[in-house]
Amino acid sequence: MxxxxxxxxxxxxxxxxxxxxxxxxxxxxxxxxxxxxxxxxxxxxxxxxxxxxxxxxxxxxxxxxxxxxxxxxxxPHLLARLDEFDLVDPLKFAGQDFYADLGDLPGPTELMERLTDIAPDGHDTVFLSNTGAEAVENAIKICYDARPGAEYGITFEGSFHGRTLGALSLNRSKAVHRRGFPEIAGVSSVPFCEDQTCDPSTCSCGFFPDESGTSWLRRRLGPDGSIDPESVAYVILEPVQGEGGYRIPSEAFMAEVAAVCGEYGIPLIADEIQTGMGRTGEWWGADNYAIEPDVLAVAKGLRVGATVGREELFPDQTGRLSSTWGGGDLLSSMVGALTIDAIQAENxxxxxxxxxxxxxxxxxxxxxxxxxxxxxxxxxxxxxxxxxxxxxxxxxxxxxxxxxxxxxxxxxxxxxxxxxxxxxxxxxxxxxxxxxxxx
Ligand SMILES: Cc1ncc(COP(=O)(O)O)c(C=O)c1O
CATH class of the missing domain: 3.90.1150.10 (Aspartate Aminotransferase, domain 1)
Structure with missing residues (x-):
């Protein structure tokens, strides 16, 4: 062809x-x-x-x-490199291939190195998993762990973060995902912005309920709000909501989310599972806005799941995060790393x-x-x-x-x-x- x-x-x-x-x-x-x-x-x-x-x-x-x-x-870039890897030997698909050394070809270590290179400044640590839902689960787990005693999480109306019990507790798009399933407690939602031009004086999406500029997020967490910001483990958002209908938010919305998280020291998780890997013209959807997420959840185009952030956010006790097939097999990690290379090499x-x-x-x-x-x-x-x-x-x-x-x-x-x-x-x-x- x-x-x-x-x-x-x-x-x-x-x-x-x-x-x-x-x-x-x-x-x-x-x-x-x-x-x-x-x-x-x-x-x-x-x-x-x-x-x-x-x-x-x-x-x-x-x-x-x-x-x-x-x-x-x-x-062609991907195929040329994959040709160097003899796919026939079943031992090359052992499973727990964390420390494999493939010479010039990338494996899980190289994939994590590449991810920390293209992630926001300071993101130097990665936990590899297999799916987007796992990347999200582990993102919220490390935030609960990093903020001991914090029992709340904030999500946005219209969001979708996966289908495992933890991830689905964060969903607010279609009822079919959550209906009747048990959920993790303490997840509270606020409106998401669906108008790229929205600001406090023009907002019709409900995030800024009036011209005072006090957003719903700030009202929920502020001194008169229903949730003490000290007890919030994370705020999680998709930079553009995918399943929820490709809702592209305004800069004012993102600036307010970043400001509130910054003021209260609440970790901000960007679910980049659909928006990451160059799709929006930047490596991450969040790069289109003035926000600096503390944790990224990545999957899909990466072929494996990945939770990326600063080292201090990750627990150091052995076994606290782990996975038999974390990072998939060698081939999955390799394809993820070579995909990053191709995106870079071909602009x-x-x-x-x-x-x-x-x-x-x-x-x-x-x-x-x-x-x-x-x-x-x-x-x-x-x-x-x-x-x-x-x-x-x-x-x-x-x-x-x-x-x-x-x-x-x-x-x-x-x-x-x-x-x-x-x-x-x-x-x-x-x-x-x-x-x-x-x-
Ligand atoms: C934004 C977002 N988060 C999480 C997920 C879940 O990913 P997975 O299906 O790999 O578990 C998806 C999948 O469509 C997604 O679009």
Missing amino acids: DRDTAEPTVDSFPGPRARDRASRHAAVAAPSTHVYEFVWDPTADAIGPYCTDVDGNVLLDFTSHVAAAPLGYNN LRQNARKRGDELAELLDTSPIVDAIDVRNLGSLVAVEFETKARRDEMVTACAKAGLLTLPCGLKTIRLLPPLDVREREIAQAVARFEDAAEV
């Missing part, structure tokens, strides 16, 4: 082989996971955003496997910002696309529709037109092209989106 000439071509989507595979999978997989109709053929042609499904349809994938494949398919953060802005601008000004709002931070792009029904119709029509997209929030489509997406591919995606809108 030649990336310069590739075109999405769809015969039928989902085709017969995809439907067969999906029903075979559904026979054994937990029913709550039956959501995708896209069945990829990893043995068939794929490059950049183009992949081939099991029915031979060539699709333009603007989901990047829900941000877990930021380099798209068969990235993909700049590309993600430029192409993401282009994509959002073209969709926003399209006379055909009937969206009520198009917004983006780099290559994290949201297209919001009037109703959920219209959004769902568009997701299906886009796939039939050869463009894979994802829903989020109640009536929004999210577009996550690979970070190295090209101008030609953006134009193709917009054309397919317009085709879908006309159906």
Whole structure:
């Protein structure tokens, strides 16, 4: 497949082989996971955003496997390095590979070194795990540990942080995640900002309830508030809310969160699981704002989970944090580290910002696309529709037109092209989106 000439071509989507595979999978997989109709053929042609499904349809994938494949398919930088690693020997996948030395190839140690290089200043320590939920769980654990006796945590309305019992206690997006499950006590929520231009005098999202500029966060924790700031272990936020509908907050909101955390010495956790790894044009979504998180939770595009922060925040008693498969196997850590290298070597953060802005601008000004709002931070792009029904119709029509997209929030489509997406591919995606809108 030649990336310069590739075109999405769809015969039928989902085709017969995809439907067969999906029903075979559904026979054994937990029913709550039956959501995708896209069945990829990893043995068939794929490059950049183009992949081939099991029915031979060539699709333009603007989901990047829900941000877990930021380099798209068969990235040459990644493949060239992985070729140096003989994948056949099963001993290379032992499991507890913490101290493996692979010479020139990176393993878990090198992955942690790279993470501390690209993390905010002073973040010199990493705990590797396997999933985003674990990265979040361990982020809140180290904060509870670092603030002995602190029994409260602050989260934001609309947030999503994972599905383990601890992480789901922080969720405030969809009822389905939490309903009926036991939760950790003491998690309190305040409004999140969903208007990039919001400030105390114009706020309509509820974070600044009046022109005094006293935010809900400050009211909750201030002298007349219901929670003593000394008893708060952490404030956790997604720099842009993902599952909650790609809500991009204002600078005033972030500045106030940073100010309140700073005043009371409360650790601020940035959940960068969807916004990190260059997606927004910066390494971390938080880098787009004047905030300095104390802890980062990273996963998805990193291939493994990681909790990153300053050493003093981490417990030093052996066994207090641990995991058999922490950092996945050697290959997972290696792919994570090589992904960071490729983003650096190919200047993909700049590309993600430029192409993401282009994509959002073209969709926003399209006379055909009937969206009520198009917004983006780099290559994290949201297209919001009037109703959920219209959004769902568009997701299906886009796939039939050869463009894979994802829903989020109640009536929004999210577009996550690979970070190295090209101008030609953006134009193709917009054309397919317009085709879908006309159906
Ligand atoms: C912002 C955010 N936090 C946490 C998670 C949970 O990650 P995982 O599914 O790897 O547990 C996700 C997953 O979508 C996410 O988007």
